[in-house]
Amino acid sequence: NAGVTQTPKFRVLKTGQSMTLLCAQDMNHEYMYWYRQDPGMGLRLIHYSVGEGTTAKGEVPDGYNVSRLKKQNFLLGLESAAPSQTSVYFCASSSGILEQYFGPGTRLTVT
Amino acid sequence: AQTVTQSQPEMSVQEAETVTLSCTYDTSENNYYLFWYKQPPSRQMILVIRQEAYKQQNATENRFSVNFQKAAKSFSLKISDSQLGDTAMYFCAFMKHDTDKLIFGTGTRLQVFP
Numbered sequence: 001n002a003g004v005t006q007t008p009k010f011r012v013l014k015t016g017q018s019m020t021l022l023c024a025q026d027m028n029h030e031y032m033y034w035y036r037q038d039p040g041m042g043l044r045l046i047h048y049s050v051g052e053g054t055t056a057k058g059e060v061p062d063g064y065n066v067s068r069l070k071k072q073n074f075l076l077g078l079e080s081a082a083p084s085q086t087s088v089y090f091c092a093s094s095s096g097i098l099e100q101y102f103g104p105g106t107r108l109t110v111t
Numbered sequence: 112a113q114t115v116t117q118s119q120p121e122m123s124v125q126e127a128e129t130v131t132l133s134c135t136y137d138t139s140e141n142n143y144y145l146f147w148y149k150q151p152p153s154r155q156m157i158l159v160i161r162q163e164a165y166k167q168q169n170a171t172e173n174r175f176s177v178n179f180q181k182a183a184k185s186f187s188l189k190i191s192d193s194q195l196g197d198t199a200m201y202f203c204a205f206m207k208h209d210t211d212k213l214i215f216g217t218g219t220r221l222q223v224f225p
Contacts, residue, residue, distance in 0.1 A: 031211050042115070042202055042215025043156075050211070058212065090156065096211055098144060102156035 002026055004103035006091050012109045013081045021076040021106050023091030029101075031094045032074035033058070034066060036087040037105075043090060049074055050096075081110045113138045115205050117216035124193045124223055131178075132188045132219045134203030142208035145179065145186045150218070151199040159201070162186065164208075193223045 007022040023032065030051050035043040035058075045058030049068040063085060065077045074093075078085060088107050092100040114137045124130035136145070147159040162170045162179050169177050174194075178187045190197055203216040 033212075040217060042204075042217050043213070044215070045212055048212065088154065092156075094211060098161060098206070098211075099158055100211075100213060105154045 004091055004093055004101050006089075006103040006106050008106060009104065010107050012111065013078075014111055015082060017081050018077070018079050019081065019108075020078075021089055021091075021108075023074045023076070023093075023103060024072055025074075025091075025093040025101070026072065027093060027095070027101065028071070029093035029095050030071070031096050031100075032068065033092045033094075033100065034064070034074065034076045035090045035092065036060065037090060038087050046076065046089075081108075083110045086110045113140070113143075113205050113207065113214050115203050115214055115216035117203055117219050119219045120217075121220045121222070124190075124221065126193055126195060126223055126225050128193055129189060129191045130193055130221065132190075132201050132203075132221065134186045134188070134216055136184050136186065136203070136205050138184070138205065138207070140207050144206045144208070145177075146204040146206070146213070147175070147177070147186075147188045148202045148204060148215075149197075149199045150202065151196075156202075160188065190221075195223050195225065197221060198223045 004025045033048040034046040047066040052071040091103040094100040143164045145162045149157045174191045200218045204213045
């Protein structure tokens, strides 16, 4: 039982490049989330999903897109990366009963 | 909108001693949940303890306990018998009832030294 996994763990992008972060969970959770964590700040919600085929905007959605084609996967896309998107990205999942389980994070640097 | 404030950017404590981390929040809601998450150097976010606002009794989990003051909108975390493995960032978080969205504070970096 791997829990929540994230791919890749590290990535460096040039401004304007695109990429997709993959989150996978094996706990059969309905809810999945993407957060970003910046220095001196707590985690902020980017997008979330309450079930397969659904997505919704969180607190800081601009510049990101998401898809939830399969229940176990939640993808976060950056179409045209900007230096302001340099951050650590966390995925989480939950059954909807309060506790969110977090992945190990992806450190993204945009130069 | 709800906000969560952690006014202590850094704290330190000697091994085996007790330390209290502060958290205040602002909300007009009556039904909500409060959490403390731990983020060790490995970056993995781990739930430490949870408190339901409708419960007057303070939550405890082994060496971890909270002091929940609903009227004062305060939710502090007490770590007893501190261990070196408690060294981490600690985040306080708020969740409104019937949502599944967490709102985090900015964190407190705790260093436990021998």
